[in-house]
Amino acid sequence: MRTLLSAGLAVLMASATVSPAAAQEGLNGMPRMQWLPLTSPVRTPLPRDHALWTDDCRYDRRLPRAFDKDAVRGADVDPVITVERPGPGGEDLDTCSTVTADGLDLPTRLSLGSYVLYDVDSGNVLAAKDPYGLYRPASIIKILLVMVALDELDMDQKVKVTEEMATVDGSKVGVGPGGKYTAEQLLQGLVMNSGNDAALALAGALGGTDATVEKMQSLADSLGVQATKVTTVNGLDTPEVQTTAYDLALVYRAAFQRQELRDLLGTEQATFPGYRDNPEFQISSDNGLLYDYPGTIGGKTGFTDNARHTYAAAVSRKGRTLGVVMLNSTVAAGRPWQQAETVFDAAFDAPEDASVGRLVDSASPDNTVEAAEPAGAAGAAGAADPAPADSDTPQDTPTTGISLIVAGMVCVLAAGAWILIRRRR
Numbered sequence: 001m002r003t004l005l006s007a008g009l010a011v012l013m014a015s016a017t018v019s020p021a022a023a024q025e026g027l028n029g030m031p032r033m034q035w036l037p038l039t040s041p042v043r044t045p046l047p048r049d050h051a052l053w054t055d056d057c058r059y060d061r062r063l064p065r066a067f068d069k070d071a072v073r074g075a076d077v078d079p080v081i082t083v084e085r086p087g088p089g090g091e092d093l094d095t096c097s098t099v100t101a102d103g104l105d106l107p108t109r110l111s112l113g114s115y116v117l118y119d120v121d122s123g124n125v126l127a128a129k130d131p132y133g134l135y136r137p138a139s140i141i142k143i144l145l146v147m148v149a150l151d152e153l154d155m156d157q158k159v160k161v162t163e164e165m166a167t168v169d170g171s172k173v174g175v176g177p178g179g180k181y182t183a184e185q186l187l188q189g190l191v192m193n194s195g196n197d198a199a200l201a202l203a204g205a206l207g208g209t210d211a212t213v214e215k216m217q218s219l220a221d222s223l224g225v226q227a228t229k230v231t232t233v234n235g236l237d238t239p240e241v242q243t244t245a246y247d248l249a250l251v252y253r254a255a256f257q258r259q260e261l262r263d264l265l266g267t268e269q270a271t272f273p274g275y276r277d278n279p280e281f282q283i284s285s286d287n288g289l290l291y292d293y294p295g296t297i298g299g300k301t302g303f304t305d306n307a308r309h310t311y312a313a314a315v316s317r318k319g320r321t322l323g324v325v326m327l328n329s330t331v332a333a334g335r336p337w338q339q340a341e342t343v344f345d346a347a348f349d350a351p352e353d354a355s356v357g358r359l360v361d362s363a364s365p366d367n368t369v370e371a372a373e374p375a376g377a378a379g380a381a382g383a384a385d386p387a388p389a390d391s392d393t394p395q396d397t398p399t400t401g402i403s404l405i406v407a408g409m410v411c412v413l414a415a416g417a418w419i420l421i422r423r424r425r
Helices: 002-017 020-025 138-152 183-192 196-205 209-222 245-256 259-265 336-348 375-381 398-424
Strands: 098-100 114-119 124-129 269-272 281-284 296-304 308-317 320-329
Touching: 114 245, 114 336, 124 245, 124 336, 138 183, 138 196, 138 209, 138 245, 138 259, 138 296, 138 308, 183 196, 183 259, 183 269, 183 281, 196 209, 245 259, 245 308, 245 320, 259 296, 296 336, 308 336, 320 336
Parallel strands: none
Antiparallel strands: 098 124, 114 124, 114 320, 269 281, 296 308, 308 320
């Protein structure tokens, strides 16, 4: 028996050390065996993540469970704003699972909780998963701060930094008291390194954090969001913070239509000032898509324990500009920007008119998909509609009705007189 066991062990050891080709030819007359090389491209299935499963619409009325309850002051708070169905984007988007346009072959290996893939120019949605589900945005909400700062601050103005700003929680670019920072440099630190310290410094220049949060919320509302609640200038978790992939697609579509924002989000490297005895240093964008994917315009990364990975980006290729927003994601299928690469690859191969809905902003009348048609078509369709009460267009009144009745009576009398004359003749 010992001899047999030794012989069997020797065969196994020999087969483990030979090449895959040799193993397939058979060893010592034994049956042919199939062996996978160490570099096999076969991928194991993704582990099931219960938080990424949304088909039961579990996040229509509540946020995903908080992993770090200390970050939300020890409580899970029900959202105060929800999206009622039908939603604004069209009937195909009234789903909590995945929906894709005809001709779009999305990769199956994705670990995304919610996303919206859209055309920046037309507003068409090419694919989505749980677009109206409620999630935490993390740092990608900072895009609202960027837009407010670009609108209200002189990019060359100096911004004061305090000790409190420099010691904020989370990611930092490295500001410090005594440093001389322009608004533009702080914006670079904000988007490239997701600097929470830069966010507080910019908020100070905009009138304080409370005032800046109100400005960010006002801007979001003006862009047509329905379930976004801004609570901080940097996206750190609070019990009340919430958004949807559809809402943030509206916001980022507006952002990517501004050239100064494209320039900022597309910056790969910059020099950041030092402070006191600390010299200046180089910063680089943490958005890997910029370095790895041709045509990338830019984007923003985000992460907290409770929001998990969040991401937004846009790419121009083949005469089109496409954008994506990803929420509540994991790295099981790769970093968010790596997953975005596979999504963009599929999207640019899809027909240009591929669509499952529309991004409908507040500029669209009645906030409906139909109202998002070209103005000429909408004008022709609505030409026969009554004018509103406060319009300058004349409307029917009781006087008009009386005039019609009188005219009818005159016609009847005239007809009767003509008949009498004919009889007399």
